[in-house]
Amino acid sequence: MKRIVQQNFNGVDGLQIVEVTASKLTPLSVLVKNKYIPVLPYDWLTEYGLLKAIRPVKLPMVIGYGFGGIVEQVGMLRDKNLIGKKVIGMQPTGSAQEVINSQLPPLLFTVPDNVALSDAVTLIGGADAALHAINSVNVGPTDTVLVTGASGGVGVYLIQLLKLAGAKVIALASSGNSDFIKAVGADVVLDYTDALDMQLRHINAPNKIIDTVGRIDLLQIIATNYDELAIFSLSLTNFDPPKKQQTFQFSNGSIGISGYKRLLKLMADQQIVAYIQHKYKFTDVKKAHLASKNGHAQGRILLTF
Ligand SMILES: NC(=O)c1ccc[n+]([C@@H]2O[C@H](COP(=O)([O-])OP(=O)(O)OC[C@H]3O[C@@H](n4cnc5c(N)ncnc54)[C@H](OP(=O)(O)O)[C@@H]3O)[C@@H](O)[C@H]2O)c1
Known part of the structure; x- marks a missing residue:
């Protein structure tokens, strides 16, 4: 499978798409076929070395934080009903990869049937x-x-x-x-x-x-x-x-599990809507990051997998 890796602090020039073998299913794993990740300023600020004071990172590292995809397989300690479901989640070790091995149950949320996965992922x-x-x-x-x-x-x-x-x-x-x-x-x-x-x-x-x-x-x-x-x-x-x-x-605190559930419900009830500025293929990650860094925003840019 492919993933996007930051190799240095030279901005988008330090990004590379690399081929790796998929990680193994563990009892706590949920394997998600990734479809979308949001492009966050956090990504390109890290690439240009602008967050060193508050986010020390070890390179090389997989970029990205949030993801949205479809569950393909679960480990024996996870809910089998998740298989085939749309989910969004956070992957602190990097979400920019074709398959996510999500192992922390509180960081994964099922997306209501009437909410598009691309919309839901903008919540993160x-x-x-x-x-x-x-x-x-x-x-x-x-x-x-x-x-x-x-x-x-x-x-x-x-x-x-x-x-x-x-x-x-x-x-x-x-x-x-x-x-x-x-x-x-x-x-x-x-x-x-x-x-x-x-x-x-x-x-x-x-x-x-x-x-x-x-x-x-x-x-x-x-x-x-x-x-x-x-x-x-x-x-x-x-x-x-x-x-x-x-x-x-x-403050940069969290809203907890109940906060994410509330946001997904608000979206399902059409009380909030997603604004997606543009979707780029993950192979165009450099273009996407430059657009986020240098252009004016109208909601969220997504990478598609
Ligand atoms: N602490 C936390 O937990 C947390 C969580 C998420 C995000 N953040 C931070 O919040 C910030 C915004 O994130 P985002 O995802 O919303 O970014 P974004 O989608 O890139 O949007 C940036 C916004 O800033 C405006 N802007 C850009 N340059 C400006 C300037 N010189 N003067 C005034 N406004 C300017 C843009 O307006 P125009 O497009 O109209 O120019 C746009 O509305 C980022 O710094 C991010 O790191 C913090």
Whole structure:
């Protein structure tokens, strides 16, 4: 079987597709024929050596984290009813391979019949982070939440989950993404590429920020325009808010098994939808990573197997 391996820290040039023998079925194994993996900034940030401080890795390593596929075989300690089922999951040892040997039961979820596998896989590294952020800042109907990175794989779920929580959503995106973000459900859309300071002065003040972008200068511009603000970031570990009544928190925690089940149910009930920007064959991984790194986002890019 083939897998995608990161050999060095030279960006996409360090990626190689290598042929290996499939790993063995153990009593705890679920063998999944992989169909999709989400392309996450986490992948290309690691490739370019930009996460060394917070994610030390040993090379060579298989890239990728989330996957979605069909169960082909199970070990004797796993549920036989899984065979033939659509599943999504996380593979901490790397998901970019044709067959996944998933051995940790809490990291595998059955996808409801009416949910497409490609849609479900966008929940990993997308809606899970969004739900974690929303839980961390306790959002409710009286809140007005400003979201940065609103067009991205996390942002599109932040908008939808915040609207489900009854909050008003102010979303930041580049000019070309304004209509897209409105269609996803944002109440107010601001263009981060054009006189943002001026735009911020003409809207009702947010009381919370959920930041996915991680730019100190951007948070500084936003926060100086308002007094009381609870600022939460998924990407920036430290930030000194400019005003006394403002707080800052970073977290990269998990939503647990119940969180993933809730997200899959919301998708099955069509209360949240997936936005897939583009699907690339896994052999085009370099193109896919460059598109994620250099282009504007409209939801999640996927690799197909
Ligand atoms: N802590 C955690 O648990 C956790 C989990 C998941 C993700 N994250 C982090 O969250 C971040 C976003 O992830 P993602 O998957 O949503 O990324 P993504 O799909 O690549 O989206 C990136 C978003 O950032 C916006 N953006 C890009 N450059 C910008 C700039 N200079 N100023 C303002 N906005 C800019 C983009 O807007 P346009 O496309 O309109 O330019 C887009 O909306 C990543 O840094 C990721 O590592 C953290």
